[in-house]
Amino acid sequence: MAIMALAALVAPGCGERRADPLQLDGNLLTAMNQSGSDWTDVEIWINRQFRVTAPKIAANQAFRAPLDHFVTGYGQRFNFSRMQIRDVRLMAKGPAGAVVEIRKQFQGDALSEVLKGVGGQR
Incomplete structure (x- = not known):
């Protein structure tokens, strides 16, 4: 009984x-429109230099593009x-x-992630 009460208290916070x-994911970028509205005139940039465009990403849909595009x-x-x-920015x-x-x-x-903790202080 106590376990069920604890689960009921914890579940709403989860x-x-x-x-x-x-x-x-590897050579693939996925942009997910998690909003309830369509996005239009979509531009996705890598390193503020490389760009791919899409006329629209519908609400709750995903757009996928290989990085070489x-x-x-x-x-x-x-x-x-x-x-x-x-x-990466959209x-x-x-x-x-x-x-x-x-x-x-x-x-x-x-x-910096690879070298974390290497070399110590000088």
């Missing part, structure tokens, strides 16, 4: 955690095997032209 709206204004393609991703228009901007949060940079 909200469903939403997935990251910008996900990287991202290009600069000069036609250079993102090379997943040779380039590091430091910044910009779009929401209902009534409202600006939608999402930036992927990274945990530190890759080099």
Whole structure:
């Protein structure tokens, strides 16, 4: 009985955690529109240099793009095997032209994570 009461108290505080709206999985980027409204004129940028566009991402739908589809204004393609991703952001228009901007949060940079604790203090 006490266990059921404890479960009833804890369960309301356990909200469903939403997935990251910008996900990287190998050579694939997925942008998820978790809102109840369509996004239009969608631009997704890698490192503020490489871009891919989509006319629309419907409400509660996902858009997927291989990273080699991202290009600069000069036609250079993102090379997943040779380039590091430091910044990913999405910009779009929401209902009534409202600006939608999402930036992927990274945990530190890759080099500092690899070298954490190496070398000590000098």
